[in-house]
Amino acid sequence: MLDPAIQSYFSERKEAWLKKNVKPSMPEYEVKELEQTCDQQFSLNEWLPNAARRAGQISMSTHPCTFSHPSARKNKNGYVSSVLVEVDRIEDGFLKTGNVSVATDALGNAAALDVYKFLTLTMSDGTTLLSHIQQDSELATKLLSIKSENYQNLKVGFLAMVESSAENITSSKIKQIYFPVENEYHQLSLLTNSGMVYQLRSRLDKLRFSDEVKELRDKKRKNEFSEQGYSEIYGLTTIGYGGTKPQNISVLNNQNGGKAHLLSSLPPSIEKRNIHFPKSDFFVESFKKYDYTDTFKALHILFQADHNNISIRDARDRRLQEIMDLLIEKMWSVRAVSQAQFHQESSSLPSYQRTWLHDDFSVQREESEQWLDKLVNEISRWITRSYEKTLAKQAIKLGEQELSLFTNVVEQNRESLK
DSSP: OOOHHHHHHHHHHHHHHHHHHOOTTSOHHHHHHHHHHHHHHTSHHHHHHHHHHHGGGEEEESSOGGGTOTTOSEETTEEOOOOOOOOOOOOSSOOSGGGOOOOOEEEEOGGGHHHHHHHTOBOTTSOBHHHHHHTTOHHHHHHHOOSSSOHHHHHHHHHTTTOOOSSOOOOGGGOOOEEEETTEEEEOSOOOOHHHHHHHHHHHHHHHHOHHHHHHHHHHHTTOOOSOOOOOOOSOEEEESSTTOGGGTOHHHHHTTTEEEEOOOOOOOOOOOSOOOOSSOHHHHSOOHHHHHHHHHHHHHHHTOSOOOHHHHHHHHHHHHHHHHHHHHHHHHHHHHHHHHOOGGGOOOOHHHHHHHOGGGHHHHHHOOHHHHHHHHHHHHHHHHHHHHHHGGGOOOOOHHHHHHHHHHHHHTTGGGO
């Protein structure tokens, strides 16, 4: 009794052969003859020896050289040796061959792909037919014990697909880099692990196009509620291998239409910050001289006026309010980035400024005004310093009267500073 997977394989092969050869206009006797021919051609006695002879036309490989160059498989020295990596699986967190279970690829004559599919069938016990043949299992022994050919010849023929020649052959088209180390070398270039490449594509396609994800995406588009979310993968790039002939690269490449996905591996895009949360002093770090130069120059002209009337005083107060408006605007900008940019361990900001500027202290700002009293005094002194800095030697000497004026204007904005 054949394994169900083998039975299904031959049933599909027979069905495809008959579909290709039987025409609707054929008389019944011709159809019967073709059916008999089909049964004979796909009988174990005839098909197995033929398949064993063709198995060597394909080489199984975990890292096919043809992904580096389509013409890399053969050169004047013969066929390039297949790389067939077999390692113990150790899940240590690294992205490497030993951490994933993926399909083994194959490359060679596309006419022998049916043999590859046959040998990679998964039996009822979860093991491939090829593994059964390698282990001389009872299943393999029964399958390959036929009248037309002896077991050993069939086994040798099928195993030619996974056995490398005694001589190691490479190709310059692979562009491998050998770095000398003492009397040996390290190979620096990487060959493509096609099993991992197409396992990645399979998982990405499932994340993006599964029926479940399509349904959830449709709910989102219709603005419908769903307890379950889904993931989106951005920045994917599709790469093609083999052009119009993906079968010339490998079996897995052909099965996937020669298209694989690449995840974005670019460095993060860093946006330049226009607003910085101050580390030690808001008044020093948050303003540039050009922010207030024009306003202080206009204020200086008013200070120099040789008369003092209501128009002069109103103009002076408007200029001082412009400065306060600028300061309050900066305050809100800094508060907007406080959660993202403030770091307690690297901050030496005075406590009253921290209370004033950080969103976490919004409650404290309402409960107490001790911090605000300090802030009002500091803003008044900052206006004085900024005026003197802007006008330099042209600045007039400011006294207690001007400082009191500045304090009064700041007090008028007391609520806006909270």
